[in-house]
Amino acid sequence: MKQLLVALAVCVALGGSMLASAQDGKPASGERPAGQKVQETKPAADPNQGLIDFQSACYPLKKCVISGEELGKNAINHVVDGRLVRVCCKDCVAAVEKDKSAAFKKIDAAVIEQQLARYPLEKCPISGEKLGEKAVNYVHGTRLIRACCNDCVAEIKKNAEPTLKKLGDAYIAAQKASYPLETCVVTGETIGKDPNMQPVDFLYGTRYFRLCCAGCKKAVTKDSDGMWAKVEAARAAKK
Numbered sequence: 001m002k003q004l005l006v007a008l009a010v011c012v013a014l015g016g017s018m019l020a021s022a023q024d025g026k027p028a029s030g031e032r033p034a035g036q037k038v039q040e041t042k043p044a045a046d047p048n049q050g051l052i053d054f055q056s057a058c059y060p061l062k063k064c065v066i067s068g069e070e071l072g073k074n075a076i077n078h079v080v081d082g083r084l085v086r087v088c089c090k091d092c093v094a095a096v097e098k099d100k101s102a103a104f105k106k107i108d109a110a111v112i113e114q115q116l117a118r119y120p121l122e123k124c125p126i127s128g129e130k131l132g133e134k135a136v137n138y139v140h141g142t143r144l145i146r147a148c149c150n151d152c153v154a155e156i157k158k159n160a161e162p163t164l165k166k167l168g169d170a171y172i173a174a175q176k177a178s179y180p181l182e183t184c185v186v187t188g189e190t191i192g193k194d195p196n197m198q199p200v201d202f203l204y205g206t207r208y209f210r211l212c213c214a215g216c217k218k219a220v221t222k223d224s225d226g227m228w229a230k231v232e233a234a235r236a237a238k239k
Contacts, residue, residue, distance in 0.1 A: 048079040051082065051084065051141075052077045052084055053221075054141070055083070055084035055141040055142045056077070056086075056142075057142070057204050057205030057221075057224070058111075058114075058142045058143065058206050058207075059084060059086060059107075060107065060110035060111050060113075060142065061086065061106070061107065061110050064086070064087045064088040064092055065085060065086075065087065065092075065096070065102075065103045065106045065107065066095045066096060066103070067087075067088050067089075067092055069088040071086050071087075071088060072088075074088075075087065075088060076088070076089065076090065076092075078093050078096060080096060080097065080100050080103075082141070083104065083107070083141055084141065085100070085103050085104075107139070107142070108139040111139045111142055111143070111144050112137050112139065112144055115144040115206055116137070116144060119144060119146060120167070120170035120171050120173070120174040121146065121166070121167060121170050124146070124147050124148035124149075124152050125152075125156070125162075125163045125166050125167065126147060126148075126152035126156060126163070127147075127148050127152055130148075131146050131147075132148075134148075134149075135147065135148060136148070136149060136150055136152075136153050138153045138156065140156070140157075140160050140163075140164070142205075143164065143167065143206075145160075145163055145164075145167060171203055171206055171208060172203050172208050175207075175208035176201065176208060176210070178235075179208065179210050179231075180231065180234035180235040180237075180238050181210065181230070181231060181234050184210075184211050184212035184213075184216055185220070185227045185231060186211060186212070186216035186219040186220065186227070187212055187216060189212045190212075191210055191212050192212075194212070197213040198213060198214070199211065199212060199213070200212075200213060200214050200216070202216075202220060204217075204220055204221060204224050205224070207224065207228050207231075209227065209228075
């Protein structure tokens with residue numbers, strides 16, 4: 001009986017405290033003030049997003065390296081050892097982790113096949129030596145880099161940024177001279193017509209686009225295949 005009375009006394013005390021808080025306009029402990037919004041937790045940014053964006057620009061495969069299924073909108077961008085591997089599902093992510101060398105081998109072969117014919121450098125980016133029959137094909141992420149020997153490849157691996165910059169400039173120079181369009185592939189506007197808009201040389205992957213302004217870059221990255229088809233159609237029409 002004594003314990004029951006004690007319990008009742010505690011309940012009365014708590015009730016009084018809550019009532020007093022309500023009268024003062026203050027929330028009771030554990031309650032959210034009226035009108036206060038619940039803060040939504042935003043998902044953390046992917047630390048690999050910059051790498052994914054850069055390597056996606058010329059990712060060579062349309063199918064999963066594991067299952068062979070077509071890569072659709074729900075494809076997973078998986079980064080392993082600083083390299084992008086696109087797969088169709090989580091099961092294939094696990095398979096890549098078990099044998100990443102096999103995935104890299106497929107990607108490397110596809111990169112070399114796609115980029116070799118239009119490779120813009122005739123000399124090794126490290127030694128300056130002319131690239132001959134014994135040139136080494138090295139794939140950095142999704143970019144083909146050709147060097148005169150394995151020693152130069154080792155130098156590239158230490159710091160690839162200068163070589164990637166040199167390669168990018170060479171791609172622009174090689175394609176700019178024969179670029180078939182005088183209009184922007186995004187807006188259709190004549191490039192340079194509007195004095196308030198600064199034309200832009202934009203290299204997306206290994207594809208060069210001449211745009212009417214920097215604002216059109218985003219549209220190219222969203223549909224690079226569609227935009228490139230316009231460039232190729234104009235090139236074919238000129239021929």
